[in-house]
Amino acid sequence: MRRNNQIGALLAISSTIIWSGNFIVSRYAINLAGPMSIALFRWVTATICLFPFAIQNLKKEWPIFKQNKLYFFLMALVGFSIYNTLIYTAGHYATAINMALFGSTVNPIVAALLGAWLVNEKLHWKNITGIILCIVGTLYLLTKGDLTHVLNFEFGAGDLWMIAAGCCFGTYNVFVKKKPIGISNNSFLLCLFGLGAILLLPGALYEMTFMQPVVYNTHLLWVVLYIGIGNSVISYSIWSHAIQKIGAGKASLFLTMGPILSSFEAVLFLNESFNNAQIISGLIIITGIVINTWPTPNKPIVKQAV
DSSP states (O other), rough: OHHHOOOOOOOOHHHHHHHHHHHHHHHTTTTTTTTHHHHHHHHHHHHHHHHHHHHHHHHHHHHHHHHTTHHHHHHIIIIIIIIIHOOOOOTTSSSSHHHHHHHHHHHHHHHHEEEEEEEESOOOHHHHHHHHHHHHHHHHHTTTTGGGGGGGOOOOOOHHHHHHHHHHHHHHHHHHTTOOOOHHHHHHHHHHHHHHHHHHHHHHHHIIIIOOOOOOOOOHHHHIIIIIIIIIIIIIHHHHHHHHHHHHHHHHHHHGHHHHHHHHHHHHHOOOOOOHHHHHHHHHHHHHHHHHSSOOOOOOOOOOOO
8 A cells, every 4th residue: 555655646746747837838839829729739649649559459448438438528528628728728818827726726626525425535634634735835825925815816817717627627537536447548548539639629620710820830849749748648647547546636636736846837938937935835735745645554453352
C-alpha cells in the first residue's frame, strides 16, 4: 500500500507538471486559433500519435467498447471535448494563474465528493484536512494574502469558464475508476481521443469559417505538438495509472499544485506578475497534499487467546 501511494503520487505530480503548461498555452494561443479549433488539433494529434501503440489492443477489446458505448461517449464528451473547449475559452478572458487557480480548486472537491458517493472512496480526516488546506491555499493566492477580500471577490467570465471546466474534469476523474474490465489504458485513451476529436469537428469547422480563422505558423505547430503529445498522450496515460494507484480523490488533489506551477510559468513566458502570496499559498497547498496522501499505517491484528 505504501509503495502504491508513492508511485501514484509521483505519477500524479508528473502529470500536473505537464498539465500546468496547458494554461500558459491557452493564453498564448488565443490569437492563433479559436477554443474548439485548438481542442480539435490537440485530440487529432494525440490520436495519431497513440494510434500505432494502441490499435492492436483496441481491435482485441472492441466487443467491450461496443457494450459500453454510452460510457465512452459521455467520457469523451465531458472529459475531452467540453473540458478542453472550456479551458481554451477561459484563456480569452482570464490570466493563466487564475485559470489554474479555479480549475485546480474545483476539480479535487468534485472528485472527492463524487468518488465517495459513486466509487466508495471513503473520506477520512486526512482527505478532509487536505482538501481544506488546498482550498485555503488557493484562496490565499486568489486574494494575494488577504482572505478578507474573498467576500468582495467578483467572478469574471474566464473564472466561470474555469469553474465549469474543473467540474468536468473532476467528474471525468471519478468515472475513470469505472472503466470497463478488460480495457487496457492505451486503447481506452485512443478511443476517447478519437471520439473527442469527432465530437469537436462540427463546432471547430464552424468556428474556423465564421468566427476565428486559424493562423497557421510555426508557433501554432509547437503549441499543437505540446498539447497533443505532452499534455495528452503522455499526461493522460500517466494520470490513468495514478488514479488506479491512489484513487480519483487523492490524485485530483495533486492538481491543486497547478496554480503554483502555472504561476512560475506565467512569469517566465507571459510576463504575468509574481508575489509572495504565491509562495505562501504553495506551502499551504503542498502541506494539504502531503497530509491527504500520507499512507495510514496498518494496525496490527491482535489475536485473541482461545
